[in-house]
Each structure stands twice: as structure tokens, then as C-alpha cells.
Amino acid sequence: MAARLGEFERIARFFAPLAAPGALGLTDDVAVIDGPDGQEYVLKTDAIVEGVHFLPDDPPELVAKKLLRVNLSDLAGKGAVPIGYLLMTALPRSRDDAWLAAFAAGLGADQVAFGIGLLGGDSTATDGPITLSATVIGRVPRGRTPLRSDAKPGDLVYVSGTLGDAALGLLVLQGKLAGLDAAHRAFLAARYRLPEPRLKLGQRLLGIVHAMMDISDGLVADLGHICETSGVAARIEAAALPLSPAARAVLAAEPQRLSAVLGGGDDYELLLTVSGAKSSALPLLAAETGVPLTRIGRIETGSGVVVIDAQGQAMPVTVAGYQHF
Amino acid sequence: MAARLGEFERIARFFAPLAAPGALGLTDDVAVIDGPDGQEYVLKTDAIVEGVHFLPDDPPELVAKKLLRVNLSDLAGKGAVPIGYLLMTALPRSRDDAWLAAFAAGLGADQVAFGIGLLGGDSTATDGPITLSATVIGRVPRGRTPLRSDAKPGDLVYVSGTLGDAALGLLVLQGKLAGLDAAHRAFLAARYRLPEPRLKLGQRLLGIVHAMMDISDGLVADLGHICETSGVAARIEAAALPLSPAARAVLAAEPQRLSAVLGGGDDYELLLTVSGAKSSALPLLAAETGVPLTRIGRIETGSGVVVIDAQGQAMPVTVAGYQHF
Numbered sequence: 001m002a003a004r005l006g007e008f009e010r011i012a013r014f015f016a017p018l019a020a021p022g023a024l025g026l027t028d029d030v031a032v033i034d035g036p037d038g039q040e041y042v043l044k045t046d047a048i049v050e051g052v053h054f055l056p057d058d059p060p061e062l063v064a065k066k067l068l069r070v071n072l073s074d075l076a077g078k079g080a081v082p083i084g085y086l087l088m089t090a091l092p093r094s095r096d097d098a099w100l101a102a103f104a105a106g107l108g109a110d111q112v113a114f115g116i117g118l119l120g121g122d123s124t125a126t127d128g129p130i131t132l133s134a135t136v137i138g139r140v141p142r143g144r145t146p147l148r149s150d151a152k153p154g155d156l157v158y159v160s161g162t163l164g165d166a167a168l169g170l171l172v173l174q175g176k177l178a179g180l181d182a183a184h185r186a187f188l189a190a191r192y193r194l195p196e197p198r199l200k201l202g203q204r205l206l207g208i209v210h211a212m213m214d215i216s217d218g219l220v221a222d223l224g225h226i227c228e229t230s231g232v233a234a235r236i237e238a239a240a241l242p243l244s245p246a247a248r249a250v251l252a253a254e255p256q257r258l259s260a261v262l263g264g265g266d267d268y269e270l271l272l273t274v275s276g277a278k279s280s281a282l283p284l285l286a287a288e289t290g291v292p293l294t295r296i297g298r299i300e301t302g303s304g305v306v307v308i309d310a311q312g313q314a315m316p317v318t319v320a321g322y323q324h325f
Numbered sequence: 326m327a328a329r330l331g332e333f334e335r336i337a338r339f340f341a342p343l344a345a346p347g348a349l350g351l352t353d354d355v356a357v358i359d360g361p362d363g364q365e366y367v368l369k370t371d372a373i374v375e376g377v378h379f380l381p382d383d384p385p386e387l388v389a390k391k392l393l394r395v396n397l398s399d400l401a402g403k404g405a406v407p408i409g410y411l412l413m414t415a416l417p418r419s420r421d422d423a424w425l426a427a428f429a430a431g432l433g434a435d436q437v438a439f440g441i442g443l444l445g446g447d448s449t450a451t452d453g454p455i456t457l458s459a460t461v462i463g464r465v466p467r468g469r470t471p472l473r474s475d476a477k478p479g480d481l482v483y484v485s486g487t488l489g490d491a492a493l494g495l496l497v498l499q500g501k502l503a504g505l506d507a508a509h510r511a512f513l514a515a516r517y518r519l520p521e522p523r524l525k526l527g528q529r530l531l532g533i534v535h536a537m538m539d540i541s542d543g544l545v546a547d548l549g550h551i552c553e554t555s556g557v558a559a560r561i562e563a564a565a566l567p568l569s570p571a572a573r574a575v576l577a578a579e580p581q582r583l584s585a586v587l588g589g590g591d592d593y594e595l596l597l598t599v600s601g602a603k604s605s606a607l608p609l610l611a612a613e614t615g616v617p618l619t620r621i622g623r624i625e626t627g628s629g630v631v632v633i634d635a636q637g638q639a640m641p642v643t644v645a646g647y648q649h650f
Contacts, residue, residue, distance in 0.1 A: 014429040020409040020442020031444035034361045045411040046447045084345040086370040088458040104339035117345020119356035122371045128453015133413040135460040
């Protein structure tokens, strides 16, 4: 068996030493470079691979939208206004023009939905699975991009929307939650298949929040990234986690599925820290954007993430996030 | 057999309608967005796939350098100063840390060589071949990026370096030029394996040239792109094409290999058009940068590319360029 580090260790060992100044030491989701007119550009590259991130028979429109949205969600996590993207497609020769036409239709629909355009790209053939990558570019007022390293002890921790739906949706698609009501199953599967980047809310949160990012590796893993980069600890109350009715129904029947909520990944909700004083602005923003914001815990001195159960006890949490290696 | 258009037709049909304003209608190699301080940013995404663009047992250092250089060559074709790149790696689980360490070492060496840094990226697993993509970013004084659409009738056509070496080098690696002198074979193979982006020369040519791009699809195909986008024709003299001693040796033995010079691709030399008046500046720039610049023809009114042989006759040229679909 060849020696293999985990994904985060690989990044730290092999790629972090290569980081440019704008790369924030590769400790954040995005890179930041100077822009015109008092703006800076936020850049993100994210790839999806057939068989890893989507299924071979997933509708091409949905695959296209998922590719754009996982990238746009990173921009949402920085409060950026997206302006465009570059696209890399590596397609097997078995994918015909009908597949590509549907894929392009999906891109076009989301370009309209999110106000972006295709800036350029590369198309190549592959003998392997469909591999798609996008580099998205957004703009933020200069110096205002909220970083993972901006959390401060005493901050409150908030998340948008509801957590765990996508991870539970993957279980639905794998046939593992067959006892669940059909409408709940459909809701969870849709949340897995098509994330909703919280762009408007992210933009409104600029100047209010300290640290902010989108949750893609799972709540505990991503909050752990904030803690590590900021040099702080976080204390989360499990009972405070916002859950959809469908997720509540799952947990009522199978309480151990809470691990999917805490660590499942693919939530694509916002995770942020904010001072107590400024947190009073959040309910109005949530109401105006139609996206709930829920306080789930607090930033403290120290290190690491602790999850407290309903009895006030620290829960053992084994969370790897989405480690693709 | 599923219906499949060629790569260029696929781009025109499915992707061009999605183009953002900065995408130049996807008719150029790069996208251009506004930058700070009187600059604009030039962006390019290019991917390489194991088994398509490189071989499974190619040294990882070389694979890393090839990935960066095929992208940097596009920046060279726009006279841009590179500033950084984002990286996407999709690696099979069989690639161990030793492979990745060597790959990262190759990136690091070329970062130093070309003055760039890693801005960010994404690492994922794949069940297929190694798939690598980079998005490079460079800067050019605002409004000065030379486009494919900038060629004018009466312009002279120049290329840098020598043509056809990489295409012949691929033949060497495929064992098809076994009769050639070993030193020539080694030279051609090296030219295939490791392009040399003409960054310094490209930067010096800004403000002098009209249209400029790097040759990656082959001379005739890429000059055809310039002609189509500029609404002009080009007339090339085969006898004027700059050849390395190794390429000369191949053509002396097998004259039909001229097709590899005209259409082989992977040259990564500069292709440019310039007015007769301004062309007088070129010999000095070539001398100062140590990269030859050779006049190979002329831009005319009309459409299409004509190659004239030593007898003054138009040669039949069937050139597809590198079509990956």
C-alpha cells in the first residue's frame, strides 16, 4: 500500500509552501487579488467528478448547476458579488451532443439566476469519468473579505438555513432512509442534488460578521478550520442546530443520524461569527433575504470544537468532513 | 454512434452563447477583466489529462511544469506578466505521496522560474486518469491586450523560435523516427515534453504587434483562428518556416513530415502580425530576448490560410489542429 496522507495534510505538506501572498496560506476557501475601483477579486476553483460528486445518470442540467453552485457558494461565504467563471470540461467520448446541450442549458439557466457569464475555458477528452472544474470570480469592497482567520473570542456562531439535509439526502439516494415519508425523502434528495448558494445574504452580512465561510466539509470540520486559522475554540449546542422538518423526522426515528448533521458535508450554508453587539442586525437581514440565521454557539479562547448535548455534556464527535483522498 | 460535433463546433454551438462580455465571445485564448492601477487581468484555464496530454510514466515534475507552461504560454501570447494560478488536481488513489511530492517540486521550480505563486485550488479523487487543470492570471496595461481579432490586411506574420519540434518529438516518443540521430531525437522529445513559454518576448512585443497568440493547435489552425476572428486572409511561405536542425534532418529524410510542422500543434511559440513599419523593431527584441523571430508570410484581404510551396504553388493542407473531441 503506497503511503498516502489525508487531503488536508497533503495540502499543508505539498501545496501550502507554494502559496502566493494572495492565497492566504491556502488556509481559506478563496484567493484574493487586488481589483479596480476600490474592489478586490475573490477567486475559487472547485471540481466535481462523476462517481465521486455526482452519479453517471444524473441529469446534465443538474450537474452543470451543481458545478456552478458549489463554486458560487464559496463566493457567498465571502460576501462576494459573482461576475463570471472559467470552465474546464473533460468528457468521455461516449457523451454525445445531447448531453452537452443539456449541460450548457443548465449553465445558461444558472448564469441568468446568478448574474454571471462564462469567461473562458478548456474542453478536453478523457478515457475516465466526467471531470468538471470551474474557477469563479467575484468582487468585494477592498479589504472587506471576511476570512476564516477573523473569528474572535466572545463571538457568537451562526449558520444559515438548515443543516444536514444534503448528507441525509445522499442517504436517501443510497436507499438508506426507505422508511421516511416520500415528501421528506424528495426534499432531502433535492437539497443534496442542488445547493442554493446564499449570495444575497452573504453580501448583506459584509461589514457585520467577523469570520465567514460556506459549509462544504460539514459543520464541525469547517468550524474547526475557522478555529484553527483564528487561534480560537468553539462551543456548539446540538439542540440549537437548525433542522428541516425532514431532518427532524429522520432524527426522531434514528437519533444517531445526528452525525450526518454535524459532519455530513455538502450543506452549502453560511457559517459565520459575529460580535454580540452586531448580532442584533441579523434577524432583519434574515427576514429580508428569506434565509433563516440561527445562533448555534460561541467562540472561546483555546482550540478545537466542542459539541454540547441536551444534557450539557460534551458529545464525542468523529468527523472527517468530505475527504476525497 | 452518438452524434458528436468537433471541439470548435461544440464551443461555437454550446458555449459561445454563454459568453460574458470579458470573454471576447470565446474567440480568443483568454478572458480579460478590469484590474487595478491602469492594468487589466488576463485569465486562462487549460487542462491536461493522463493518456491524452501526457503519459502515465512521465516524471511528475515534468507533468507539473507542462501544466503550468501550457497555461503560461497563453499569457505569453498576450504579452501578460503572470502573477499566479489556481490548481485543480483529480488524482487516482494509486498515486502516492511520493508522486505528489515530485509534482509539487515541479510546480515550485517553475513558480521560481516564472515569478508566480499558487493562489488556491481544489484536490479531489478520481477513478479515472490523472486530470489536472490550472487557471493562470496575468496582467497587461489596460486596453493593450493583443487579440486574435487585431490582424489587419498588409500586416506581416511572424513566429518565434522554431516550429514543428514538439509534433516531431511526439513521433520520436512513439518510436516513429527511429532512423534519426540520437541527439536530434532527444532535442525533439524535450521540446514535446517541456514547452518554453515566451513570456519576456511577448511582454516586449506589447504595443508593437497587432494580433498575437501562442501556437498550441498548430500553425495553420491557429493562424486560421486569427484570420477568422479578424476577417482577413493569410499567405504563408513554407520555405520561410523556421526549423530546428533536428526538424531539418527529419524533413530531409521524410519531406511529408512538413505536415507536422504546419499542423502538428504543441509548439507554444508566439504567432503575431505586425505592420511593416513597426516590424523593424523586431530584430532587436529577438536579439535582446534570445528568441528568434521569423517572418513567414503576410495578412491579406479575404479569408482562410494559404501555404505556398517553394515553387510558388498553393499546397493542399489538411490540418485539424489538436482536436480532443
